[in-house]
Amino acid sequence: MKRLVALLLATLLVAPALAVEPSEMLPDPALEGRAREIGRELRCVVCQNQSIDDSAAEVARDMRRAVRERLSAGDKDEQVFAYMVARYGDYVLLKPPFKAGTWALWLGGPLVLLVAGGALLIAARRRKLPVAPAPLSEEEQRRLAALLDR
Amino acid sequence: MIPELGHFALILALAVALVQGTLPLLGAARGDDRLMALGRTAALTQALLVIVAFGALTQAYVTSDFSVANVVANSHSAKPLLYKISGVWGNHEGSMLLWALILALFGAAVAIFGAGLPDTLRSRVLAIQALIGVGFLAFLLFTSNPFERVSPPPLDGNGLNPLLQDPGLAFHPPLLYLGYVGFSVTYAFGIAALLEGRVDAAWARWVRPWTLAAWCFLTLGIALGSWWAYYILGWGGFWFWDPVENASLMPWLAGTALLHSAIVVEKRDALKSWTVLLAILAFSLSLLGTFLVRSGVLTSVHAFAQDPARGMFILAFLLLVTGGGLALYAWRAPQLQGGGLFQPVSREGALILNNLLLCTLAATVLLGTLYPLFLDLLTGNKVSVGPPFFNATFVPICAPLFAALCVGPLLNWKRAELWPALMKLRLAFIVSIVAAIVAATAIDSRATLAAVAFGFGVWLIAGSLAGFVERVWNGRLRTLPRSFIGMTIAHAALGVVVLGSVGTAAWNTELIKTMKPGDTAAFAGFDVKLDRIENLQGPNYIAERATLSLSVDGKPYTVLTPERRLFTVQRRQVAETSIHTNLLRDIYATLGEGGAEGGWVIRLYYNPLAPWIWLGAALCALGGFVSLSDRRLRIGAPSRTRVLTQPAE
Numbered sequence: 135m136k137r138l139v140a141l142l143l144a145t146l147l148v149a150p151a152l153a154v155e156p157s158e159m160l161p162d163p164a165l166e167g168r169a170r171e172i173g174r175e176l177r178c179v180v181c182q183n184q185s186i187d188d189s190a191a192e193v194a195r196d197m198r199r200a201v202r203e204r205l206s207a208g209d210k211d212e213q214v215f216a217y218m219v220a221r222y223g224d225y226v227l228l229k230p231p232f233k234a235g236t237w238a239l240w241l242g243g244p245l246v247l248l249v250a251g252g253a254l255l256i257a258a259r260r261r262k263l264p265v266a267p268a269p270l271s272e273e274e275q276r277r278l279a280a281l282l283d284r
Numbered sequence: 285m286i287p288e289l290g291h292f293a294l295i296l297a298l299a300v301a302l303v304q305g306t307l308p309l310l311g312a313a314r315g316d317d318r319l320m321a322l323g324r325t326a327a328l329t330q331a332l333l334v335i336v337a338f339g340a341l342t343q344a345y346v347t348s349d350f351s352v353a354n355v356v357a358n359s360h361s362a363k364p365l366l367y368k369i370s371g372v373w374g375n376h377e378g379s380m381l382l383w384a385l386i387l388a389l390f391g392a393a394v395a396i397f398g399a400g401l402p403d404t405l406r407s408r409v410l411a412i413q414a415l416i417g418v419g420f421l422a423f424l425l426f427t428s429n430p431f432e433r434v435s436p437p438p439l440d441g442n443g444l445n446p447l448l449q450d451p452g453l454a455f456h457p458p459l460l461y462l463g464y465v466g467f468s469v470t471y472a473f474g475i476a477a478l479l480e481g482r483v484d485a486a487w488a489r490w491v492r493p494w495t496l497a498a499w500c501f502l503t504l505g506i507a508l509g510s511w512w513a514y515y516i517l518g519w520g521g522f523w524f525w526d527p528v529e530n531a532s533l534m535p536w537l538a539g540t541a542l543l544h545s546a547i548v549v550e551k552r553d554a555l556k557s558w559t560v561l562l563a564i565l566a567f568s569l570s571l572l573g574t575f576l577v578r579s580g581v582l583t584s585v586h587a588f589a590q591d592p593a594r595g596m597f598i599l600a601f602l603l604l605v606t607g608g609g610l611a612l613y614a615w616r617a618p619q620l621q622g623g624g625l626f627q628p629v630s631r632e633g634a635l636i637l638n639n640l641l642l643c644t645l646a647a648t649v650l651l652g653t654l655y656p657l658f659l660d661l662l663t664g665n666k667v668s669v670g671p672p673f674f675n676a677t678f679v680p681i682c683a684p685l686f687a688a689l690c691v692g693p694l695l696n697w698k699r700a701e702l703w704p705a706l707m708k709l710r711l712a713f714i715v716s717i718v719a720a721i722v723a724a725t726a727i728d729s730r731a732t733l734a735a736v737a738f739g740f741g742v743w744l745i746a747g748s749l750a751g752f753v754e755r756v757w758n759g760r761l762r763t764l765p766r767s768f769i770g771m772t773i774a775h776a777a778l779g780v781v782v783l784g785s786v787g788t789a790a791w792n793t794e795l796i797k798t799m800k801p802g803d804t805a806a807f808a809g810f811d812v813k814l815d816r817i818e819n820l821q822g823p824n825y826i827a828e829r830a831t832l833s834l835s836v837d838g839k840p841y842t843v844l845t846p847e848r849r850l851f852t853v854q855r856r857q858v859a860e861t862s863i864h865t866n867l868l869r870d871i872y873a874t875l876g877e878g879g880a881e882g883g884w885v886i887r888l889y890y891n892p893l894a895p896w897i898w899l900g901a902a903l904c905a906l907g908g909f910v911s912l913s914d915r916r917l918r919i920g921a922p923s924r925t926r927v928l929t930q931p932a933e
Binding site for chain 1 (some may be wrong): 428517521524525526527582628633638640641643644645647650651652654659663666667668669670671672673676677681702796798870877885
């Protein structure tokens, strides 16, 4: 039985491993640290909402290697991002750049805050300054006097 | 036979729901007592019928009745009993049946506990609840029938997704749905109030316990989901800003806002129409969450188009509920005249700020979740909105919210002075500044933002306790209302969650290493030794298990046994993490790929304060439950005469 289990494990356990592998890691811890940081900001292009740092997919592994190759070649972080964008498009960035197609995405939240907050402030200010009631007209004064006399 | 009974009960439930959704409404409009009384009976009958249907499906799962297509697709005879039962809601059809069940149970609860409600309000609430039920029951019967048979029945089933075979996830959907569906009661109360044209303190007292209960369950559901993700996905994260997570966060944020604005309606008779709007929005966001998760639209906009029946149905239903609710609101809300006036600096003002910020947060999440879908649909352009985006947009808005959170409860109603409230918080302020400085210098000098966030976490705890301590100091512990104690717990618990998140996200350390049996490594002050790797056989999986012993200075500390499980039926591999916790930090181990020649990939994470995330969330829900037990909500609400004479506090 044990042998059978071992055999099954050996043949069936070909499923991908988790995320970053020791074999991929760069020997320089500082450089590897940068690679990890960058990896968290890049999307695995075949996964659903996973960064390449988290993903077990084959493509993610290739992308992680590409990032490390660029870093080893002396690229700055921005250059690595630019390289990945050139290959995969803006889609690869988990934090989309601020441009024509995404301004609504970036500004939507702050806009809600500004508009709603502004409206509230204006409403509060209006309430603070109540309009003094109009003085009584002569006709009203006369009626008031008549009522009081009665 | 039994599945047919379940199917039949479901059809009957739809018929009853149709009656319940129409006649009492008519009765309320005409003042016909008999038609209104029907609502109560119908609600109880409907609940009973859906219970029968749910029981029938559960029976099919427990007995592994493979003549039912749903059981074939999602169960297996070798599965442990717990997962046979949780398999009932671990799939599309079953989870929708659970939705309908909880909805019907909430309807029955309103019928039972709502005896003290005005007749017209109760019948209208029950009718609106039933109309929501009609939507879900029709959805089940026409697009997602869980009782469909297969012929000939196969010998065994396909089994449940192994990731779902976990105690955490077994109870995650029911809790989440208790939250989602709980907001349906609030929605029904909101719509009924619009129909009645009246919102008063009595209404708010009725709405608040339902909102509070729904909110507590949703909090627990989200926390359980996050905990599950933490220990099952195998890389130590706890919140991924995944659309599925966002789908549950949005109604939570709106529900939290509702919880607070309802207080203003109850105590000060103000913010009425805004509170009704929030009630509509909170449930709409719950439905949106269900739509996002259930229609497949998240996988891709095109997957949605390929199986349009289900997606279109939920989308139409969503538009009807949201659009109908908002249209009615636009028409009737102007009639809801606000009462109590107040200055900007006051308890009311603070609660408005709370609402403003929470709604901004909800809008941010909504935008980030839907933007990629709309952009793809409208222009065909693809854009990724991931954790870095949310960290950049969501987190900054939390700062003013957290800063104001401790001040608000110390302000008086109507008109308050800011300075005395701030003076009461001076000690909490000093403590949190010191905490931030300690974090920035002693723990991690590079992570400045983490240190600031840590300071905020301490501020939330110390600041929330300040008001509590002051009252206890004045000898008022015995007379403290439960709602005040609950609030203190919940607010401080938020701080605990913040501390846990900062610790885990910013100060964690990890070790990823290829090891062979006998190898050692140094990690976070421990000496780690891989003792052995062995094969073992579970009930429906086979596994490789690593035994890692951790020691400090030669003294054995603990043993971690991460596994890699292969579920034989699905041929899917799942990492079973092994976690050692002392409630201050987790040591987290997973076993990766490997073999006897090359060694195995071992991952170790040291996550400071990680358990506090879920401990804090549980405390938060506890605070809600404590508040729910307040006398005011149990006794004060039903009598109308008291409401008329109620003085403004």
